[in-house]
Amino acid sequence: MAMTNLPDEASAARVARAVLEARVAACVNRLAPCQSQYWWQGKLEQAQEYPLLIKTTAGQYEALEAVISAVHPYDVPEVVAWPLAAGLPAYLGWVRGEAAGNAAVPPTN
Template sequence: MGRQREAGSPVWRATDADAVWVVCTTLPSEAEAQRLARLILEARVAACVNCGAPSRSEYWWEDRLETAQEWPLMIKTTAGRYAALETLIMAHHPYDVPEILALPVAAGAAAYLDWVRVTCDPHSAGE
């Protein structure tokens, strides 16, 4: 569990629990997206949640092609906080099968990634 900075590089790559991840989900309304974003932040399972503009989603559901307007959330967390984040999303999401995709961050601005890690650290968050 540590971070590695390449010589002369302004970015670092995290390993294990401190690895920064971007988690994506979508909600059926702006109000529900804002509500879930607030719950996520209040629980300190993420450092930041971006609520995106509505987009049209097309997908198969119960053998029918569906179209819906959805509001995306882009959530910045760490691998170590992912399980708690997923549990929270599953408990409060209105969909039976919500989209929850976790994408590891390969590289990024060191100061920003450090901020995500510190903000998501349960020891510094007062848990």
């Protein structure tokens, strides 16, 4: 699972589409805007940002980071990731397949 924040809805949509078209993620959730507070260049700042939750794999993280860095409007974009402790095996298999560019049909029950 990876995450980044964008300054507006248009850039959030652009970054989401870029990572999906590059096939380095299976799914991107564009979340509702939030208020972020942070230090930047020695000043305490506040801004509205649009978070993206990105479903990818550890093997695709480096490529994902490169795509985000190339299209993100910030000088230093937040790009972070964390491992999943567990997940529905069929869903995780779908993420692996899609993030690798291999569309997979989930098994039927």
